[in-house]
Amino acid sequence: MKLASWNVNGIRAAARKDFLPWFEGVGADLVCIQESKANQAQLTEDLLHPCNFSSYWNSAEKPGYSGVAIYSKREPLSIRLGLGVEELDTEG
Numbered sequence: 001m002k003l004a005s006w007n008v009n010g011i012r013a014a015a016r017k018d019f020l021p022w023f024e025g026v027g028a029d030l031v032c033i034q035e036s037k038a039n040q041a042q043l044t045e046d047l048l049h050p051c052n053f054s055s056y057w058n059s060a061e062k063p064g065y066s067g068v069a070i071y072s073k074r075e076p077l078s079i080r081l082g083l084g085v086e087e088l089d090t091e092g
Contacts, residue, residue, distance in 0.1 A: 005032040007033070015044075027072070061090045067092035
């Protein structure tokens with residue numbers, strides 16, 4: 001299994017550069033991104049499901065701030081958002 005991770009410093013900004021070609025070329029089974037700075041409602045289908053991957057987003061409460069996402073080639077057995085620590089979980 002291959003895992004790739006990238007601090008994108010804003011997924012929409014990364015998409016205007018080379019995120020999707022990078023995603024297609026990296027050949028990972030899981031792709032983790034940090035500093036997404038967006039929530040799912042702000043994203044296009046190609047950013048939600050590149051290469052037919054599923055994606056799971058944990059956005060910060062503050063709009064345009066922090067957040068993480070995981071892209072997975074396979075459906076996970078379970079999904080849990082947050083760490084169970086309120087002050088951290090609001091950061092996505």
